[in-house]
Amino acid sequence: MNFTDLNQKLTSASNQIAVTTYQSPLGLMFLGATENGICLAEFYDRIHLEKTLLKLAESLKSQFVEEENKHLNQLKTELALYFDKKLQEFTVPLVLTGTDFQQKVFQSLIKIPYGSTSTYKNQAIVLGDVKAIRAVATANGLNKIAVVIPCHRIIGSDGSMVGYAGGIHRKEALLQLEGALQQTQLSLL
Structure with a gap:
């Protein structure tokens, strides 16, 4: 990713x-942080990555x-522990x-x-509006802090693997790492 080119597309930064x-076991990730905390953790081949990065920079009036x-150093340490199954809850500021x-x-x-899953x-x-399922799904898709904000823990009401911007194969791998897949789901992999 050429951040110089991205910065040229930004207006007020x-x-x-x-x-x-960060080279994770599931592929290269881009990590980003302001002085206040982590604002980005995305896989290199995420769907619409450039658009996601531009939107992030514009919303924070920042450049890369x-x-x-x-x-970033804390996040790298925590991600390494997570992928080694030695960390279950991230503490890095967001x-x-x-x-x-x-x-x-x-x-x-x-x-x-x-180790758990939920549904849209x-x-x-939980958010108080059962009719907001589509809005919840859309918001999940806009999560820019993969793994740390565990949108991979959302599965279909029927137990199926549903959309994940980092790829369904990664979602399955993350859930398997956490021990969250039922035996029947594991046999489908």
């Missing part, structure tokens, strides 16, 4: 997002700078972007315990 890469910071509703959805995702319908119920 008075802040910075420090960006770096390829460098490390304390939050900077959430999006509407108030989207941020509520992200917070509800964080509350889904390691259950999330909508």
